[in-house]
Amino acid sequence: MKLTETRIKEIILEEIQSIAEEKAEAEQQQQQPKMQADVEKVFKIMPAIDNTKEYQELVTNIMKFKPKSMSDSQKMLVLKNLRDLINDLLKGTQK
Numbered sequence: 001m002k003l004t005e006t007r008i009k010e011i012i013l014e015e016i017q018s019i020a021e022e023k024a025e026a027e028q029q030q031q032q033p034k035m036q037a038d039v040e041k042v043f044k045i046m047p048a049i050d051n052t053k054e055y056q057e058l059v060t061n062i063m064k065f066k067p068k069s070m071s072d073s074q075k076m077l078v079l080k081n082l083r084d085l086i087n088d089l090l091k092g093t094q095k
Helices: 005-031 037-048 052-064 072-094
Strands: none
Touching: none
16 A cells, blocks of 8 residues: 555544544543542443433432441531532522
């Protein structure tokens, strides 16, 4: 196969594009907050939750769940932060 100057330029441009895309993906991954392994597993299956009843059941069970290593005061702090987030979300939807 004979490489022409035009083809060499195309190959170089393709490589530059590929590197730029990889760099953009890496930057995007760095910007996303790191999740714990167990949270990441749950997050991966969340797109399968596709109706209101499933969503409500998921959120309710997460709110009721308390890991064995978590104290009551830690649970209350998490729930207060969740309450604040919910309030912020509600304010955003009412605008």
